[in-house]
Amino acid sequence: MPYYEKSEDWLHQSALLLQARPQTTRVTTSYFLRPAIRPSKAEKLAAKEARRAKESASKSTTTSKSTTKSTPAPAAPTTESTDATSTATQKPPRGHLVLKTFDPHSGVCLKYKTSKAAEVGRLIQMLGQLGRRMAALPVDEAKEASQAADVVMGEAAEEAKGEVSGTATPAGGTSTPAAGGAAGGGGQGKKKKKGKR
Amino acid sequence: MGHLTHDEFFSKLTELFDYRKNQDHGTINLVQKRLSYNTPSQSTETDLLTDLCPSTPLPVLIRATNAKGKDRRKEKVKLSTIIEPADLEAFYGRYADVCKKGMGALKPRDRTKRKKQSRKKKAPTAGGPGVGAGGSSMMAIP
Known part of the structure; x- marks a missing residue:
């Protein structure tokens, strides 16, 4: 089922579905958390950093041509790569919210997705309105x-x-x-x- | 697990959200539906009609889980509570507060555009105070 563009549309359709099948319809609110940079991307970044560091290290070793200096050089890229990954993890994880109204009897599924914190209050208010309908209270x-x-x-x-x-x-x-x-x-x-x- | 009271439910729900805050991935599911566990549900037409418009208000069931699957059954947290029709509004008020606090990873309201605009407005007034101020006021009227 496609997502609705606007939360109001979702609310309206969900209210109608609830009106039609109040006994079986359920409203699910899912809050998802994902890392800001996916591991594959972070790994790519780290790999890039490591490569650059290696190149610079190899240049330095070729210029110096000393075995004693080349031994610490491999250690440097690893520290840099860990730095890169740490900066990746320092970014706060991203979240998004999916509201889903589902009726198992008819198979109707209505969805709305958002990632804005400002909408949460309004959406919970909408859940409250739907709750009133579920409870068969006058709306x-x-x-x-x-x-x-x-x-x-x-x-x-x-x-x-x-x-x-x-x-x-x-x-x-x-x-x-x-x-x-x-x-x-x-x-x-x-x-x-x-x-x- | 039995149903919790509202206070217990909210305290555990905040715990659930706080636990998520310390992680960078995961899901929390919140479900609400009409409580229809003990009510008989025959499929005769008269019953269907009473389902559609029952004479008395019915309670609403709220569930919250951390969406752990079968293989991590031990880590799974399941909370549930029942809202009596009279408590609906009070419950949703608190529910909204808990959710707003818990869902911290959503995008905050973006104010950068407004700031840029205000800066742009301020810049000409700083350059030529008399003319700039007049211009801005003219802009503000329509």
Whole structure:
């Protein structure tokens, strides 16, 4: 399954999936850590350093032509290579976060991936919203609609609500104007951002 | 392992995140789903409908693992807790705090661009204070 570009899209689709299959749907949040430089790359760097050091050492040995000086020369590249690897490890590891909504009965899998720390709070808030749906608590749709409308998807939300639950149509009707207004606000925000860039 | 209380769960979860902080690789999985263990699940149509809109709110199950496989069963950490519907908001508030603190390896907000821009704005004002200031204010109005 492809990843969603925007977290709001992911939230919306996950909410719909939960509405359809509340009993079996689960939301998984995976936090991955990877080393900043992969070992192969680090090794390559180290190898490069070692090679250079060897070349310089061989030059120095050819100029000096003394066996006593050549013995410490092989030791030098090894220390340099260890330095290189240590600098590689000093870089902090990179992390990324994958949110996945999965329903084993229908096989639907919705994913969202991010590596921004600033998004974590918002994403957990989204998990909370989904949690409310899981717990079958009443969901204040106007609030969610305003949040979901950062992406311009008011119309899509209308259609989806209409399709999924006929009983919820009055609530959907009331929430639509709010969604439209919020969508306008979202649009303005985007324009501002573009202007800044 | 039985289910933990919220306090225990959060303290262990922070431990889990702290353990990850000292390493340069690894995964933490957090799962949430409706608790449907003790509830009977027949596949008759009436039951399906009650599943879709149950009369009473149901608890939510939260699991956390360090994603160790079968071959490292001894190292595996499994945490789970149950949130009663009434505690949902309080739980997610704390959950967000723990996760924000724990997920330190994510990219921090990038402020370098803004700094460059502010420097650029400051530079002309330093060169010609009167004209530069007027220009910047003109720029700021639209």
